Amino acid sequence: MWLRVDCRLNNRYCGRCCYKTEMPLSSEDIKRIEDLGYPRDHFLIWRKGLPRLRNTDGHCVFLDVTSGKCTIYPHRPEGCRLYPLIYMRARGVMVDPLCPKANSIPISDVRRLAPVLIKLIRKLEEEYCVKLL
Ligand code: SF4
Numbered sequence: 001m002w003l004r005v006d007c008r009l010n011n012r013y014c015g016r017c018c019y020k021t022e023m024p025l026s027s028e029d030i031k032r033i034e035d036l037g038y039p040r041d042h043f044l045i046w047r048k049g050l051p052r053l054r055n056t057d058g059h060c061v062f063l064d065v066t067s068g069k070c071t072i073y074p075h076r077p078e079g080c081r082l083y084p085l086i087y088m089r090a091r092g093v094m095v096d097p098l099c100p101k102a103n104s105i106p107i108s109d110v111r112r113l114a115p116v117l118i119k120l121i122r123k124l125e126e127e128y129c130v131k132l133l
């Protein structure tokens, strides 16, 4: 269901997309992370009408900077599971060229998961009364 990316680069995990993240959080994401025992204020910040992952020292609070790994990987937000698929108003669903593994994403995965990303964006629109598409 989600996008599988081999994020290993030079004997560690890349983690680039976890710096200065603006990843929005669905209500399911928030509940799943709270159920791990993290208080909402620890990981959530509101920006541009959406709850988003909080950064500390320029990176997501859940990034282990030493290893480059996500410390809540099995519970990470839906948007993180779909990255490097992104939605741009002018271009629709595309692979983010900022991801070093962008060229390794098969077009079949993009086609398969584009509707999943659009569904997630529609859910965020409904939950938070914002226009994203
Ligand atoms: S930027 Fe790409 S390769 Fe790097 S951690 Fe994110 S998805 Fe993986």
Ligand code: SF4
Residues within 6 Å of the ligand: 017, 018, 021, 023, 053, 060, 061, 062, 063, 064, 069, 070, 071, 072, 073, 076, 077, 080
């Ligand atoms: S939740 Fe995990 S995968 Fe998502 S931005 Fe944070 S560290 Fe990266």
